[in-house]
Amino acid sequence: IYPVVLVNGTSGIGVSVASRIPSFNFGDVIELTVKYLRNGKLDIEDMIVPDFPTGGVIVRDDKELAKIMLTGKGKLRVRAKVEVEGKIIYVKEIPADKRVESIISAVNEGGIKEITSCVNSEGINSKALVTIECRSKKVVEYVLMELYRRNILQNVYSSNIFVTDDGVPFMPGVYDIVKRWVTWRIGVVVKKFTKHLADLKE
Numbered sequence: 001i002y003p004v005v006l007v008n009g010t011s012g013i014g015v016s017v018a019s020r021i022p023s024f025n026f027g028d029v030i031e032l033t034v035k036y037l038r039n040g041k042l043d044i045e046d047m048i049v050p051d052f053p054t055g056g057v058i059v060r061d062d063k064e065l066a067k068i069m070l071t072g073k074g075k076l077r078v079r080a081k082v083e084v085e086g087k088i089i090y091v092k093e094i095p096a097d098k099r100v101e102s103i104i105s106a107v108n109e110g111g112i113k114e115i116t117s118c119v120n121s122e123g124i125n126s127k128a129l130v131t132i133e134c135r136s137k138k139v140v141e142y143v144l145m146e147l148y149r150r151n152i153l154q155n156v157y158s159s160n161i162f163v164t165d166d167g168v169p170f171m172p173g174v175y176d177i178v179k180r181w182v183t184w185r186i187g188v189v190v191k192k193f194t195k196h197l198a199d200l201k202e
Contacts, residue, residue, distance in 0.1 A: 003029055003181040005163060006174060009052070017169065019162035022050035022068070022076075022096075024174075033178050042175045044069065050076065050157070055093025057081050070173040072161030080153040082144065083128070087137045089144065090121075090128035095155035100129050106152045107132060114139040114146075 009023025028048040036042050047069045049058055059077040067074035080103075081093035094103060100120055107118040107130075114135050121131040132147075134140050147153040162171050165180060172180065 001185065002026075003033060003177055006177060009050070017162055018160060020158060020160040021163075022157065022159050023052060024048055025051035029178075032174075033182065036175075036178050036182055042069075042178065046175075048174070050159075052078065052096040052157075054096055054098070055081055056095040056155075057093075068159045068161075068173065069175050072159060072171050072173045072176075074159045076157045076159070078155050078157050079148060082153070084140055084144075087134045087140060089132040089134065089140060091130035091132065091153065092128050094129060095153070096157050097155050103130055103152060106150070107147070110150060110152065112143060112146055114143050 005021060006024045006029045007026050009021050011020040012018070025048070028051070032042070032046060032048055035046055044066050047062070047065050049060075049065065050068075056078040057080075059079060061076060064074040064076055068076075078095040080091050080095055080098075083090045083092055091103070094100065100122060104118050104120055107115060115132060116135055117131075117133045119131050121128050132143070134143050144153070160171075161173070161177070162169065163177070164170070
């Protein structure tokens, strides 16, 4: 009983169409839906930010976020969440559409001479998914920027929301999905309680 399509982000390809729906935080979607129910409208200030299962940090871009809210199409840069200790870079979360193995491979084959090692450190008690060791503390910031620049610890997520409503395909924004869901849900509730009242009268 909530706009599940916004929480369970997905992607797929059909004949002449492709859909890529980013996932949003359950609480944010509920809050957005409640705002629409209370106010009857949604403003650009009500925008919510995608929350990907793999984590990562979204580089805030209000213009692109607004496009996703209003049209369903937009591009967001997502960076790995990292923690630096001395000359070690711990990769705690990875960007959407990235894999631990592909990151390690790209780092090891990248030829960045300031990096001495890059290993998979996944595990129950591990503090990171990937551990990158640099030659010294002085080069850590440079290494991070280089890994972002090469899109090794960064990815561009392209949203392209394409769904069907009663068998009719269309491209809505996030706000439109919430509005349509509310309209549908009201219809369901009215139908349910109309029948219930009729049964009581009988």
